[in-house]
Amino acid sequence: MAREETACCIVGGGPAGMMLGLLLARAGVRVQVLEKHGDFLRDFRGDTVHASTLTLLDELGLGESFWAIPHRLLAQALLPLSGPRPVTVDLDLLPGPHKHIAMVPQWDLLGLLARAAGQEPTFTLRMATEVTGLLREGDAVTGVRYRTQDGQCGELHATLTVACDGRTSTVRAASGLRHRDFGVPLDVWWFRLPRHPGDPEGLAARAGRGGALVLIDRGEYFQVGYLIRKGSDARMRAEGIDAFRTRLAALLPRMPDRAAAVRSWDEVKLLNVRLDRMQRWFTPGLLCIGDAAHAMSPIGGVGINLAIQDAVATARLLAAPLLAGRVGGRDLARVQLRRWLPTVVTQSLQWVMHQTLVKHGLTGAADAAERDTPPKPALLLQRFRRLRAALAHVIAIGVLPEHAPAFARRPPTPPSRGPEAVGPRATPRP
Numbered sequence: 165m166a167r168e169e170t171a172c173c174i175v176g177g178g179p180a181g182m183m184l185g186l187l188l189a190r191a192g193v194r195v196q197v198l199e200k201h202g203d204f205l206r207d208f209r210g211d212t213v214h215a216s217t218l219t220l221l222d223e224l225g226l227g228e229s230f231w232a233i234p235h236r237l238l239a240q241a242l243l244p245l246s247g248p249r250p251v252t253v254d255l256d257l258l259p260g261p262h263k264h265i266a267m268v269p270q271w272d273l274l275g276l277l278a279r280a281a282g283q284e285p286t287f288t289l290r291m292a293t294e295v296t297g298l299l300r301e302g303d304a305v306t307g308v309r310y311r312t313q314d315g316q317c318g319e320l321h322a323t324l325t326v327a328c329d330g331r332t333s334t335v336r337a338a339s340g341l342r343h344r345d346f347g348v349p350l351d352v353w354w355f356r357l358p359r360h361p362g363d364p365e366g367l368a369a370r371a372g373r374g375g376a377l378v379l380i381d382r383g384e385y386f387q388v389g390y391l392i393r394k395g396s397d398a399r400m401r402a403e404g405i406d407a408f409r410t411r412l413a414a415l416l417p418r419m420p421d422r423a424a425a426v427r428s429w430d431e432v433k434l435l436n437v438r439l440d441r442m443q444r445w446f447t448p449g450l451l452c453i454g455d456a457a458h459a460m461s462p463i464g465g466v467g468i469n470l471a472i473q474d475a476v477a478t479a480r481l482l483a484a485p486l487l488a489g490r491v492g493g494r495d496l497a498r499v500q501l502r503r504w505l506p507t508v509v510t511q512s513l514q515w516v517m518h519q520t521l522v523k524h525g526l527t528g529a530a531d532a533a534e535r536d537t538p539p540k541p542a543l544l545l546q547r548f549r550r551l552r553a554a555l556a557h558v559i560a561i562g563v564l565p566e567h568a569p570a571f572a573r574r575p576p577t578p579p580s581r582g583p584e585a586v587g588p589r590a591t592p593r594p
């Protein structure tokens with residue numbers, strides 16, 4: 165059997181892996197992305213495309229193709245920062261052309277990146293190929309072992325392996341690199357509800373006696389994320405589906421009938437939420453980025469943006485060493501150094517939001533007086549415009565946003581802005 169080898173082996177075709185594959189291929193680096201699933205059509209993908217990612221897509225010449233995908237625009241971010249009601253932040257305070265967050269099913273975004281990368285001669289995407297372990301020579305990682313869905317096993321040797329395989333990363337586990345778990349008080353039930361004309365558009369959040377949930381508008385249906393206390397899944401399921409429907413109906417007073425659409429527990433998937441961070445993101449021959457390096461909670465909807473920004477920094481800092489055929493420890497350390505601060509700030513914000521949800525949203529324990537009083541952060545935000553602008557920046561653009569390196573840029577497409585976004589419920593773009 166011929167020895168299979170490449171310059172860069174990327175494990176995982178999520179936002180981090182696909183963006184990194186595209187950028188490195190545009191630099192002329194031989195790159196292979198190995199994705200264990202046969203398609204991108206999984207349900208538990210987040211849908212948000214942040215302002216900084218929209219700018220990045222423009223820089224990559226993909227803006228026009230992106231806006232051709234059916235989407236919604238959010239003009240406000242909803243954040244559980246204090247009290248039972250989420251704090252809203254207007255995104256029209258953002259600098260630059262994109263003053264909104266776009267919502268598209270993630271499989272459409274990944275498909276767009278895959279098609280663009282497929283035009284580069286040095287890019288290969290291997291779907292239905294699961295990485296099962298690492299190859300080593302001495303201390304250095306020299307590639308991966310994989311198994312395809314039809315049962316074939318193989319080895320791919322690489323100058324550099326990049327783990328982009330998400331929050332349950334096989335590569336991270338195999339590497340022996342350590343991480344710190346910050347503990348998360350919640351898990352998510354993930355299911356669909358029918359959506360009817362006149363229902364909320366875009367993104368909506370609900371909190372009350374029945375708990376807390378997020379409704380993601382996907383046209384004909386809502387993707388629902390229902391927050392539960394960590395570890396309470398088995399107990400709550402044992403109470404029966406009718407008890408669940410009653411709780412759900414209490415959270416949806418304007419559409420209580422919709423809860424009946426959940427016919428059985430089989431339709432309700434449990435997602436184990438994690439918040440963790442590796443102390444060191446690399447070892448000779450191996451780098452971890454995205455959720456593999458720092459698992460993000462869904463709260464605040466910021467993990468996809470962070471993963472994409474990691475990928476851009478990685479491509480910018482490592483394309484030249486990869487083309488030269490030598491990637492040293494210092495090169496890898498520069499990636500972690502660059503992405504450390506944004507990761508710590510964003511995870512800290514998520515941690516604060518978790519505490520708030522536990523105090524209010526998850527228990528629905530707020531009394532009437534509390535419900536009627538605007539939360540303190542909301543009052544502060546109302547008062548100080550700069551504070552609002554700073555928070556909008558952190559959420560929709562991120563700390564230390566990355567821009568496309570010169571080698572990856574392509575001619576600008578015609579103006580790629582959506583229509584004016586009109587509020588937290590947003591509008592579909594024609």
Ligand SMILES: Cc1cc2nc3c(=O)[nH]c(=O)nc-3n(C[C@H](O)[C@H](O)[C@H](O)COP(=O)(O)OP(=O)(O)OC[C@H]3O[C@@H](n4cnc5c(N)ncnc54)[C@H](O)[C@@H]3O)c2cc1C
Binds near residue numbers: 178199212294453
């Ligand atoms: C329920 C839920 C909802 C969320 N909603 C949002 C949201 O709305 N907005 C937001 O910004 N963030 C959201 N997040 C967080 C966000 O999903 C992650 O931060 C983001 O997807 C990380 O991107 P990634 O590319 O690093 O990893 P992932 O998106 O997890 O991608 C990893 C990829 O690797 C593949 N893979 C895994 N193991 C292997 C293997 N051994 N071999 C080959 N391939 C493998 C997987 O199939 C997957 O395609 C949500 C998280 C959860 C749990």
